[in-house]
Amino acid sequence: MRIISIISSARKNGNTERIVKHIEEDFLYMSIEKGLKAECEQIHLADSDIKLCRGCRVCFDKGEDFCPLKDTLLNIRDKIIQADGVIFASPVYVEDINGIMKNWIDRMAFNCHRPAFAHKTAVIVVTSGGGSSNHSIKTIKSALLTWGFHVSAQGKFRAGALMENDQIKSRYGNDIKVIANKLFSSIHDHRAEYPSFYSLMVFKVQQKCWQKVIKEQNTFDCSYWENKGWLEKTCSYYIPHNSNPIKIKLARIAGSIISIFFL
Ligand SMILES: Cc1cc2nc3c(=O)[nH]c(=O)nc-3n(C[C@H](O)[C@H](O)[C@H](O)COP(=O)(O)O)c2cc1C
Structure with a gap:
């Protein structure tokens, strides 16, 4: 370590x-x-x-x-x-x-x-x-x-x-x-x-942001997210993880709602 x-x-x-x-x-x-x-x-x-x-x-x-x-x-x-x-x-x-x-x-x-x-x-x-x-x-x-x-x-x-x-x-x-x-x-x-609810939600907000940007222009950040597979609709975090499915779902809903106000 x-x-x-x-x-x-x-x-x-x-x-x-x-x-x-x-x-x-x-x-x-x-x-x-x-x-x-x-x-x-x-x-x-x-x-x-x-x-x-x-x-x-x-x-x-x-x-x-x-x-x-x-x-x-x-x-x-x-x-x-x-x-x-x-x-x-x-x-x-x-x-x-x-x-x-x-x-x-x-x-x-x-x-x-x-x-x-x-x-x-x-x-x-x-x-x-x-x-x-x-x-x-x-x-x-x-x-x-x-x-x-x-x-x-x-x-x-x-x-x-x-x-x-x-x-x-x-x-x-x-x-x-x-x-x-x-x-x-x-x-x-x-x-x-085992990411926290907050971390899953942050991921969702970021994902929504780059999904929106990529529709208008393919920036360096968008390519990074795309190459990592993070823009896929099924992707819920940066790495494979073992979070509770209900927690994932709720965090994604919360992230989507937050992104409505910020994006
Ligand atoms: C410029 C300066 C500003 C500081 N401001 C604060 C403060 O706002 N609140 C506080 O509790 N201590 C404040 N301190 C004290 C330090 O945070 C404290 O002594 C800290 O443990 C110093 O860490 P160090 O010995 O690793 O530099 C300040 C110290 C300095 C030098």
């Missing part, structure tokens, strides 16, 4: 990195207990060459390979593709994720049009001083769900200015274990193959 942690704090060994490290340690421990090989790698966005999105839309219209910004964005994307699970971690800055994470999400926005992560499990970690992390969780989660991820856990950690490791363990040891366990069991038990 391979885990990638995408960390957006610029502070070395800060709250966010410390908490992610504890989750990784618990994950590795669980893997060893089950006799499974596992590895974790941290990617620090602040140390990576990720330029600011210029909003040119080339990634949408022609494909991400044609992005005029030459940097490490697609190398990181490739690492995610090779991973089984991803930890997305950001500090709260002024009630939301920090700018480094937001820019990275913006640069990855082509995945909203062409989801590529449906087999992958994600967990979200947000650290704050003492305030609310709800907005930050929402920002990351809505991006990940649109990109196709199975989000198995989310953790909010009120960590003050800087929390010592033993304090983190005593206050948050249990929450950390729960997140590591959800990450581990989601990958181990292939939970991504």
